[in-house]
Amino acid sequence: MFGLRFIKMQPTSYLLQYKKGRIVREGAGLSFFYYAPTSSLVAVPIASTDAPFIFNEVTSDFQEITIQGQANYRITDPKRVSQLLNFTLDASARTYISDDPQRLSARVINVIKVLTRKDIYPRVTKSAWAGRANSTRRAV
Secondary structure, rough: OEEEEEEOOOOOEEEEEEOOEEEEEEEEOOOEEEEHHHHEEEEEOOEEEEEEEEEEEEEOOEEEEEEEEEEEOOOOHHHHHHHHOOOOEEOOOOOOOOOHHHHHHHHHHHHHHHHHHHOOOOHHHHHOOOOOOOHHHHHH
């Protein structure tokens, strides 16, 4: 009524309330009333997220291999991530105004793909299969 709204977040979401370009309130699992016309809400998920992947790579002897796995990641610095990606909530405070939150998993998988390509390409096919998952796991 008249722009006054209530928001209640789960403990797995880090909420930032901006007013006139400054952070007024921030924290995980917050609940509060706010004046919607002058406030902007940013909700960054801080729960662990799984991102399965499968992609093809080529070794130095031009043999194609398929790499399959699952990456688990968690945002540890939500304030910094909110400055890099757009996690702003829409006026209903239920959905994001951009698709950056959905693209985050794809960005993590792209990093894994680059690190794997760097490790797999110089090898011949036989040595590419020989336990190289640990070096990629440590690099990520």
